[in-house]
Amino acid sequence: MRQAELAGLANHLCRLEKDLSKIQAFRRKGCAVESSLGDIYCDLRGLGDYLKKFQAEKNVEADEELAHITERHKNLLAKFDAVTSEAKLQDEGMVVASKSTLPDFFYRITSRYRGIWKFFEAITTVFGVGIVAFTIIILTYFFAFGNIPFFHLNEGGIFGINGLGFVVGIIVGLCVHEFAHCIVLANNGIKIKRVGLVAGFIVGGLIDADENTFSQKDPRVHLRFNAASIGTNALVAVVLGFIGLLTSSELLMCLALGDLFFGIINSFPIRPLDGGWVYEDLINMYLADKKIKNIFLSARIGFLILWVVLFTHYVLAHHS
Numbered sequence: 001m002r003q004a005e006l007a008g009l010a011n012h013l014c015r016l017e018k019d020l021s022k023i024q025a026f027r028r029k030g031c032a033v034e035s036s037l038g039d040i041y042c043d044l045r046g047l048g049d050y051l052k053k054f055q056a057e058k059n060v061e062a063d064e065e066l067a068h069i070t071e072r073h074k075n076l077l078a079k080f081d082a083v084t085s086e087a088k089l090q091d092e093g094m095v096v097a098s099k100s101t102l103p104d105f106f107y108r109i110t111s112r113y114r115g116i117w118k119f120f121e122a123i124t125t126v127f128g129v130g131i132v133a134f135t136i137i138i139l140t141y142f143f144a145f146g147n148i149p150f151f152h153l154n155e156g157g158i159f160g161i162n163g164l165g166f167v168v169g170i171i172v173g174l175c176v177h178e179f180a181h182c183i184v185l186a187n188n189g190i191k192i193k194r195v196g197l198v199a200g201f202i203v204g205g206l207i208d209a210d211e212n213t214f215s216q217k218d219p220r221v222h223l224r225f226n227a228a229s230i231g232t233n234a235l236v237a238v239v240l241g242f243i244g245l246l247t248s249s250e251l252l253m254c255l256a257l258g259d260l261f262f263g264i265i266n267s268f269p270i271r272p273l274d275g276g277w278v279y280e281d282l283i284n285m286y287l288a289d290k291k292i293k294n295i296f297l298s299a300r301i302g303f304l305i306l307w308v309v310l311f312t313h314y315v316l317a318h319h320s
Contacts, residue, residue, distance in 0.1 A: 106186035128227025169258020226277035233263025
């Protein structure tokens, strides 16, 4: 095989690797990728057939590089199988899904008062970025001191009616979380392929957005898509908590805590959680230098190490 042909195959593999990584990221965000996976499969199959034509060649100079390209192709096939299996498992867990009624509902409500929905996007994005920072700070404090500042339960704790309120708050958190995702998609002209609930491989909401229209949008739209959901959880928690304080209602406070708990769980700065996407969106948007980007991306590992160290120190200090 000529060196030019080998270089062409290597470049083709690089493109397929990038496309598959991109599709995997879309899949984890909740975007539909079935058609794109089909295209990738056709390309991989064609490339495999092309490689087989040269397996019997005696070009010693090219043998080593050909073997390397063949191995990369094999690894990419394995990654493709993993992505398709993940998509299949997720789909098998689907309990309820709407391909027209709910998507049409979101298109309909965002077609009216578009300015209000744009304001909704903006304010929930601010809250979304804020809750990621809040999650990092509050977890660091908790692992260091074993409690959460300004949060004290009465003797009864979260039991009985308050416990039920906390569970309902989590359900409310799930609903407003997915609602915000859909609002951003519909308000920015991104096709929603289906909206549903999953109970199986994963438990929670599922929104499939067409990755072609999604990928063509400005990175700021991607940030709003990822941040608005957890930002809405934070906003709802603030509103419910404020009303609960004014009315001295423990039930409302527990509703707020359940909703906030759902938001915090999704705000960890790791993928595929929304907080991880928000963290990466901000880094990619506002940091140009590749080395600095890598430092900030690696900082998440530093947080995990710090939390382990703080928690270990707390346990040893209080049980010695």
